[in-house]
Amino acid sequence: MEVISTTGRKRETYQVEIKHSPLWECALGIAAITNRRLLDSLDKPTIYWKEVRANLSKDLQAQLDYVETNNTWKALLQLLHQKDFSSLDAFIEYINNLTDRELIYQSIPFIAETYQSIREQAADKNVDAIEQLREATMDNPFFPSYISFICTIDSKQLKQHLIDVMSGWYDSVIRPDLEKLTFILQTDVQAKESMKKKMKPEEFVEWxxxxxKYMPEPSVYKVLLIPQYIYRPWNITADLEGTKVYYYPVSNESISPSDKYMPSHFLVLKHKALGDEVRMRMVKLLFEKSRTLQEMTEKLALGKSTIHHHLKILRSAQLVGIEEGKYVLKTRAIASLAKELERYFQQ
Incomplete structure (x- = not known):
């Protein structure tokens, strides 16, 4: 999103903060299992997700169906950003103590500083304000429908749903592996904090x-990094007031810190992505120039669903991005492959 600066100058850089909590993992797990389009590109195989869902209670399965229909995982993430919660009980208590209006306002996505007053009006169920937010987010695949839902839903119904799905997933999926998960997240944060001291903010965020690659913006003062295991290999991005958020995938080294032969997660991911004839052809096409999905389909004489599947893999490996509706090859990521491999052999 373009941000207009009234200061006449760009910020030189931003601060980087790293936080971790199993509550983020809980909300992102709910997001992952209800995003069927991405399940086949996640590190955990599709059978894992099928088995998890099959072993859940009927009530929790119904709550996840509700999440899938209305994208209420976004509300969970929005609310988790309101303060640092020490436990699930503290988060539930916070939700219970919110007024109806506070719940709706905090669940509405932050768009830009210029839309804050409109966001306030939308929380008061102002129809014109809701429509303005919908129009401002038309480029997002689910924001317009989510905004309509979150601004019109009965607050008490939403509150109970959020508590039920969060506590249900936490008890069923997070709590049994809480010790292991906490160790992985803490290990990753410690490694990141150590490296953070040696790099400039932009370089560190990219690493x-x-x-x-996130360059400073006039209205963004901080980048918040939150490690996650469940949504690997994807980076999930969010915007808060004055803050850019990345829920980033934990490294392989954080999962097996004592194994010196464990390669970098993204090194493996990149080589897997390139280890396919179709994807290699796609990379060469994008090396020539940026292309739309339709152009890729015509060049390769394959179905759109097939092309889209391969592009998802290339995007998750950070080899391909999207700019102005076209797929773009990240040439620097390709060029650095040899150096990354050499660094792994020499570590």
Missing amino acids: ATGGV
């Missing part, structure tokens, strides 16, 4: 996320 920590496996290739996401």
